[in-house]
Amino acid sequence: MKRNGKYRLLPLICIAAMLCTGCSGFSSRKNIDSGMNYISDHDYQNALTSFSQAQQQGENERLVFRGMGIAYLKLARYEDAAAAFEKSLSASIGIADSMDYDTSYYLAEAFSESGAYDKAIEVYDAILNLHGKERNAYYLRGVTKLKSGDNDGASADFTKAIALQPKDYDRMIMIYQALADYGEQDKGTAILQSAMQQGSSSMSNFEKGQISYYLGNNADAQNYLEEARSEKGNSDNASVILLLGQTGEKQGDYNYAVSVYKSFLQDNPEHADVYNRLGICEMKMGSYEAAVADFEAGLALKDVSVNQALMRNEITAYEYAGNFDQAKTLMASYEKVYPQDAEAAREEIFLSTR
Numbered sequence: 001m002k003r004n005g006k007y008r009l010l011p012l013i014c015i016a017a018m019l020c021t022g023c024s025g026f027s028s029r030k031n032i033d034s035g036m037n038y039i040s041d042h043d044y045q046n047a048l049t050s051f052s053q054a055q056q057q058g059e060n061e062r063l064v065f066r067g068m069g070i071a072y073l074k075l076a077r078y079e080d081a082a083a084a085f086e087k088s089l090s091a092s093i094g095i096a097d098s099m100d101y102d103t104s105y106y107l108a109e110a111f112s113e114s115g116a117y118d119k120a121i122e123v124y125d126a127i128l129n130l131h132g133k134e135r136n137a138y139y140l141r142g143v144t145k146l147k148s149g150d151n152d153g154a155s156a157d158f159t160k161a162i163a164l165q166p167k168d169y170d171r172m173i174m175i176y177q178a179l180a181d182y183g184e185q186d187k188g189t190a191i192l193q194s195a196m197q198q199g200s201s202s203m204s205n206f207e208k209g210q211i212s213y214y215l216g217n218n219a220d221a222q223n224y225l226e227e228a229r230s231e232k233g234n235s236d237n238a239s240v241i242l243l244l245g246q247t248g249e250k251q252g253d254y255n256y257a258v259s260v261y262k263s264f265l266q267d268n269p270e271h272a273d274v275y276n277r278l279g280i281c282e283m284k285m286g287s288y289e290a291a292v293a294d295f296e297a298g299l300a301l302k303d304v305s306v307n308q309a310l311m312r313n314e315i316t317a318y319e320y321a322g323n324f325d326q327a328k329t330l331m332a333s334y335e336k337v338y339p340q341d342a343e344a345a346r347e348e349i350f351l352s353t354r
Contacts, residue, residue, distance in 0.1 A: 028059050035067045039074070040304070042337040047071040061091040066103050073106065076340035078114035082107055096130060108140065117148035135164045139171060146182040154179075155187060162191070169195060169207050173214055189215065205231065206240050213243055213250075222247040238264070238271045245277055254281045272303035276310050279317065288321035308338055 031054030038047035051068045055061070069084035085107035092100050104127055111120035124141035127134055142157030158175045165171065172195050176188030196203075196211045203211075209224035225244040228237075241264045248257035261278040265271065275298030282291035295314035298306060311334045318327040335341070 028057065029063065030054075030059070031057060032059050032063045032067060035071070039067065039070055042074070042304075044071040044074045044339075062088050062093070062099070064088075065091065066099070066106075069103070069106055069110070073110055073113070074340060076113070078110045081110040082114070082116075082119075085110060101127065101131070101134075105136070105140070108144070112144050112147065117144050120144045121148070133164055135161045135168070135171065138164070139175065142175070143178050146178060146184070151182070151184055154182075155184075158191070167199060167202075169199075169203070169210060173210060176214055204228065206237075206243075209240075209243060213247060218247050218250050236268050238268070238274055241274060242277055245274075245281075249277075249281060249284075254285050257281045258285075269297075270301060272298040272301040272306040272310065275301075276306055276313060279310075279313055283313070283317050283320060288317050291317040292321075308341075311337070312341075 031050045035047045035050035035054065038044070038050060048068060048071050051064050051071065054064045054067075065084045065088035069081045069088060072078070072081035072084055085103050088103050089100060089107070104123055108120040108123040108127075111117070111123065121141055121144055124137045124144065127137045128141075131137075138157045138161035142154040142161065145151075145154035145157060158179075161175070162168070162172060172191055176185075176192055179185060179188035179191075192211050192215050196208070196215070200208065205224045205228040209221045209228055212218075212221035212224060222244065225240055225247060228240045229244060241260060245257040245260040248254065248260065258278060258281045261274050261281070265274055265278070268274075275294045279291040279294030279298070282288070282294055292314055295310045295317065298310045299314070311330070315327050315330045315334060318324075318330065
């Protein structure tokens with residue numbers, strides 16, 4: 001799938017589909033749907049079993065291999081994941097559609113996680129060759145270049161991503177965090193400072209609070225975010241509350257943060273991410289039983305975007321409380337759901353010695 005040394009996966013979708021004569025249709029998806037349900041439940045081994053059964057029964061290959069790839073990715077089997085995603089793309093319908101783009105992003109992630117940065121970059125190149133205004137592709141290619149040591153190339157991609165949407169402040173913060181993670185915090189700070197200078201007249205109080213927070217101007221951030229919280233329509237805005245509470249955490253004022261989180265949850269109890277921050281504050285204050293209760297309340301909401309953090313933090317709360325048996329039991333359950341967490345594996349070794 002290489003041409004002139006560059007990955008040209010997406011353009012080859014059309015050719016691969018025309019040559020493919022054995023691709024089945026969408027008439028049966030029983031095992032595919034079962035596999036995707038297992039993925040939603042973080043049961044990746046059973047997901048793989050379902051996808052294998054789907055393949056044997058002639059269900060849609062494009063969806064079968066995509067599902068396999070996702071399961072392998074979650075199991076940190078990155079080479080297997082990449083191979084499955086490539087097969088999914090080869091079984092495409094002929095014209096690159098939204099699923100092909102989605103699968104290509106997964107493929108690039110699998111390459112990047114395995115350390116095959118050049119291949120990941122080539123996939124992003126292919127995406128951008130077909131869709132030159134994919135801001136996410138520029139951003140992710142930039143992150144991959146950072147990982148590979150190409151800091152100048154990363155900066156160029158981040159500049160392009162910002163130029164495509166100059167008021168996407170969330171993206172700018174993501175870029176700042178990526179640069180900071182790889183020793184380029186000064187570049188990230190310059191991006192945020194420029195955003196603040198150029199857009200402050202049109203920014204919302206929340207946006208000003210966000211930028212101020214990451215620039216380290218905590219007092220300004222807190223003031224802007226308090227203003228944002230009081231504005232009409234923000235009474236249930238968890239994003240405002242989470243960042244406002246963290247201005248307190250940043251100063252070590254956990255009582256303030258706890259007050260912010262609790263007052264919000266009284267009227268908006270469906271936010272697992274706020275329970276997570278509340279539990280972290282309770283841990284910092286030494287209230288481990290309260291922290292466990294917060295994490296369990298968050299887990300009960302079954303928010304897959306927060307569950308991993310909640311589970312890890314609950315384990316930590318039991319560990320800090322000296323209840324190593326319960327921490328060890330929960331860690332065993334956690335590792336089944338999130339086997340790709342290398343840090344958890346090291347923590348499990350520690351717990352096993354207690």
